[in-house]
Amino acid sequence: MIDNKDNVSVLQNFCDPSATKKTEDFYNxxxxxxxxxxxxxxYNQHTQQTYxxxxxxxxxxxxxxxxxxxxWDALELGGSFVDxxxxxxELDQIFHSFQVAESLRKAFPDEDKYDWLHLxxxxxxxxxxxxxxxxxxxxCNVGDTFPVGCMFERVGVFPEYFDHNPDIKQPVYSTKLGIYQQGCGLNNLIMSFGHDEYLYKVLTHEKNTTQITEK
Known part of the structure; x- marks a missing residue:
């Protein structure tokens, strides 16, 4: 349980954003x-994420x-698996969360101006x-996100596995525009389901009551 500043400090020190790694070594x-x-x-994502x-x-x-x-409990719960x-x-998700927050705080140290960004x-x-x-x-949770209901783009990570997705044989979904119209806009696209969509739904559903307490 992340219930005091000492526990948070341990994570902050472990997630030191000053650690060095070559840019080309990331996302390999x-x-x-x-x-x-x-x-x-x-393979599992690209073959099972259908419209x-x-x-x-x-x-x-x-x-x-x-x-x-x-x-805070959600942060701890996220620490129970590796993406x-x-x-x-191979670190748990809770470490990733603090790595990002600490990196942003190092890049934008003015807390009065950028505390929202750190959060x-x-x-x-x-x-x-x-x-x-x-x-x-x-x-059905993590990884790259892509539009469904139209032809899969052959870009990104392991695009060849889309060849095994059932939607590739669907008469409408397999066309360039699929169920959409040219220029319809991102708001009208259906994306593969995952954590970003879920968190967006949570925050917009609770936009008038969501608060994170300081501890």
Whole structure:
């Protein structure tokens, strides 16, 4: 439980943003110790994230009545698993959250002006509780996000695995525009379901009551 400043300080020191790593060594999907884990993840994601699946998950979580959780407890809950889509780290999610927050605080140290940005970095992945809280498989939670209901773009990570997605054989979904019209805008796209969509739904649903207490 992250219930005092001493515990937070331990995480802050562990997540020192001054640690050095070459830029070209990040986001490596061609080799490395986590290659097989990441590849398996994207095979599962790209073959199972369909238009119908995304719609069903959005409906499943639209009422936001499944769990009431303090943000600090959500951070701790996120610490119970490692993101299989991440080729760069085997650390629990809670460490990633503090790494981002501390890096932002180092880059933008004026807390009076940028405290909102530091906080955003801390909570940006809280939606990943989909796996430890609700038992969702990681392929329906983390990783890259892409439009569904139209032709899959052959870019990004392991795009060849889209060849095994059922939607590629659907007469409408397999066309360039699919169910959409040219220039429809991002607000009208249906994206693969995951933690970003879930956190967005939580925050917009609770926009008048969401508070994070200082401890």
């Amino acid at each position: 999907h061609t080799d490395g110790p986590r290659f097989s884990t990441v590849e398996k993840f994207y 119908d699946f995304a719609i069903s998950k959005m409906k499943n979580y639209e009422d936001m009545n499944k769990l009431v959780l303090d943000p 299989d889509s991440d080729p760069d780290t 955003t970095g801390l909570i940006h992945d809280l939606g990943k509780i989909l796996t430890p809280a609700f038992g969702e498989p990681q392929w």
